[in-house]
Amino acid sequence: MKCKVITNNAKLLEADALKTFDIDEVIYMDTLDIIEVMKTVRNYIHKGHKLLTHPLSGSVKPVETPFKSVAISVDPATLDMQSLSIIGDAILMAEKFKRNENRALTIPESILDDFRLIDYDLIRSGLEGINNF
Amino acid sequence: MRLELGEILISDVQFGDVCKVENGILYVSKEEISALVLEDEHIKSVEIDLAKPGEEVRITPVKDVIQPRVKVEGKGGIFPGVISEVETVGEGRTHVLQGAAVVTCGKIVGFQEGIIDMTGPGAEYTPFSKLNNVVMVIEPVEGLKQHDYERAARMAGLKTAAFLGELARDLTPDKIDVYETKPLFEQANEYPDLPKVGYVYMLQTQGLLHDTYVYGVDAKKIVPTVLYPTEIMDGAILSGNCVSACDKNTTYHHLNNPIIKSLYAQHGKEINFMGVIITNENVYLADKHRSSNWTAKFTKYLGLDGAIVSQEGFGNPDTDLIMNCKKIEAEGVKTVIVTDEYAGRDGSSQSLADADPAANAVVTGGNANQLIVLPPMKKVIGMLDYTDKIAGGFAGSLRPDGSIEAEIQVITGATNELGFNKLTAQTF
Numbered sequence: 001m002k003c004k005v006i007t008n009n010a011k012l013l014e015a016d017a018l019k020t021f022d023i024d025e026v027i028y029m030d031t032l033d034i035i036e037v038m039k040t041v042r043n044y045i046h047k048g049h050k051l052l053t054h055p056l057s058g059s060v061k062p063v064e065t066p067f068k069s070v071a072i073s074v075d076p077a078t079l080d081m082q083s084l085s086i087i088g089d090a091i092l093m094a095e096k097f098k099r100n101e102n103r104a105l106t107i108p109e110s111i112l113d114d115f116r117l118i119d120y121d122l123i124r125s126g127l128e129g130i131n132n133f
Numbered sequence: 134m135r136l137e138l139g140e141i142l143i144s145d146v147q148f149g150d151v152c153k154v155e156n157g158i159l160y161v162s163k164e165e166i167s168a169l170v171l172e173d174e175h176i177k178s179v180e181i182d183l184a185k186p187g188e189e190v191r192i193t194p195v196k197d198v199i200q201p202r203v204k205v206e207g208k209g210g211i212f213p214g215v216i217s218e219v220e221t222v223g224e225g226r227t228h229v230l231q232g233a234a235v236v237t238c239g240k241i242v243g244f245q246e247g248i249i250d251m252t253g254p255g256a257e258y259t260p261f262s263k264l265n266n267v268v269m270v271i272e273p274v275e276g277l278k279q280h281d282y283e284r285a286a287r288m289a290g291l292k293t294a295a296f297l298g299e300l301a302r303d304l305t306p307d308k309i310d311v312y313e314t315k316p317l318f319e320q321a322n323e324y325p326d327l328p329k330v331g332y333v334y335m336l337q338t339q340g341l342l343h344d345t346y347v348y349g350v351d352a353k354k355i356v357p358t359v360l361y362p363t364e365i366m367d368g369a370i371l372s373g374n375c376v377s378a379c380d381k382n383t384t385y386h387h388l389n390n391p392i393i394k395s396l397y398a399q400h401g402k403e404i405n406f407m408g409v410i411i412t413n414e415n416v417y418l419a420d421k422h423r424s425s426n427w428t429a430k431f432t433k434y435l436g437l438d439g440a441i442v443s444q445e446g447f448g449n450p451d452t453d454l455i456m457n458c459k460k461i462e463a464e465g466v467k468t469v470i471v472t473d474e475y476a477g478r479d480g481s482s483q484s485l486a487d488a489d490p491a492a493n494a495v496v497t498g499g500n501a502n503q504l505i506v507l508p509p510m511k512k513v514i515g516m517l518d519y520t521d522k523i524a525g526g527f528a529g530s531l532r533p534d535g536s537i538e539a540e541i542q543v544i545t546g547a548t549n550e551l552g553f554n555k556l557t558a559q560t561f
Contacts, residue, residue: 056448056486057339057416059377060244061475071417086418086452086487093448093486096477111243117279118242118376121340122416125353129417 007069048076051083053126062094139306143232146265195247201298214349222367247378429460473548499556509535
């Protein structure tokens with residue numbers, strides 16, 4: 001199945017990162033704010049796209065990692081309430097973690113790369129499932 | 134399936150010229166363990182150290198904790214499909230070095246975590262502070278990719294635990310426990326008047342540092358299936374995950390799953406324990422639908438009256454947990470779910486990322502956002518340089534004096550969702 005991926009993880013833009021997968025479009029956002037990415041996903045869901053991978057993938061908490069990649073369906077249809085409920089709960093959860101993080105998190109580039117790798121591996125495991133058929 | 138679990142009680146661990154067990158003391162030869170670990174061309178060096186209860190020692194970043202075991206009677210060997218041949222395990226006799234563990238450490242990614250303090254306030258939050266630990270700090274060869282490093286560290290731990298477990302083969306156990314689950318109809322008929330209860334065992338399966346293996350298979354790629362509980366005691370389920378260490382099941386947790394032990398303790402008394410349904414927690418939502426459909430189908434197919442459902446992790450698995458709970462309840466099977474909470478540092482926020490009225494019986498392993506100050510320790514095994522970047526840590530977490538202020542998320546096993554810890558909550 002084809003899908004769109006919404007992400008702020010530049011690793012997904014690397015030439016061979018997604019070459020084995022059938023991706024309709026990578027919607028890249030140049031931001032380190034994971035909540036912005038989730039809100040963009042929510043906007044697409046309101047337009048009728050369906051959530052395909054879980055927005056709270058991975059055990060590194062939102063905000064602790066600045067990267068998030070989420071797959072959605074290519075063609076808009078009627079509003080999928082379950083998708084809307086999952087992304088809504090994910091945004092609430094991410095905002096809660098942002099409130100908890102009361103000291104600025106300064107992350108060196110080498111560690112940002114590790115966060116990119118983990119996010120890439122999480123979305124890849126989702127894409128493998130999506131691309132089975 | 135009937136398994137005798139023979140415990141050899143280990144009261145101390147010491148270095149020696151050869152690995153052996155004598156009078157309850159585990160002697161560890163650095164040379165023997167190093168030679169075993171360095172068989173792997175991906176590993177440049179391994180530093181072997183010991184950490185005992187009460188010592189001023191901090192171990193970090195912990196990747197896995199493994200209990201040494203050996204299969205002495207019955208089919209197959211320990212950790213089937215990985216260390217031993219793919220043979221169905223769970224019957225006969227297995228010997229355990231009770232009180233000892235192998236702990237693997239390595240800086241696979243820059244934000245890794247997992248702290249075990251052997252004394253002080255942090256020690257109260259992890260069961261591994263009570264064990265005699267053989268700790269291995271594993272360094273990769275130059276340029277090794279994270280996936281390969283993770284695999285090498287995981288294998289080094291399992292090989293060492295199997296090697297030390299072998300020392301117990303000919304020893305006489307101090308204690309023998311017997312666990313037995315019969316084939317389905319026989320088991321149902323054994324206690325016809327007792328409620329039939331099963332265990333739905335959710336496994337972390339999302340990607341690098343978030344994976345679990347069943348008989349050597351990456352559990353992302355399984356559909357839910359049924360295991361005899363004793364298969365798990367022989368190492369059918371192995372951990373490949375450690376991120377946000379508070380609620381990840383180490384291999385030690387799987388081998389000693391307290392939900393399984395508690396269900397056996399009530400088997401034939403209050404309940405008829407029918408077996409274990411394993412399932413996964415994939416990222417792809419269609420996988421979640423399929424897996425939760427199947428767990429619900431199995432609970433009905435097995436004729437269960439009730440099911441305990443345990444989660445592993447946070448966020449994405451909350452959705453699997455609630456799907457499992459709703460669908461199992463819809464089959465007319467009562468559920469109790471076991472989870473932990475991310476309720477904010479003051480404990481007042483919503484705990485899970487999903488909820489449903491069907492989830493009306495919940496056991497919690499504690500609030501992972503709770504803050505703790507871990508005082509400095511005289512000795513650190515591993516490295517502390519990433520402490521600001523761990524799940525539950527923040528800029529300034531590592532203070533100049535070596536103390537750490539962080540959420541209990543950083544402590545290995547602190548809010549374990551199998552209940553292998555001391556934290557919970559009660560309503561009055």
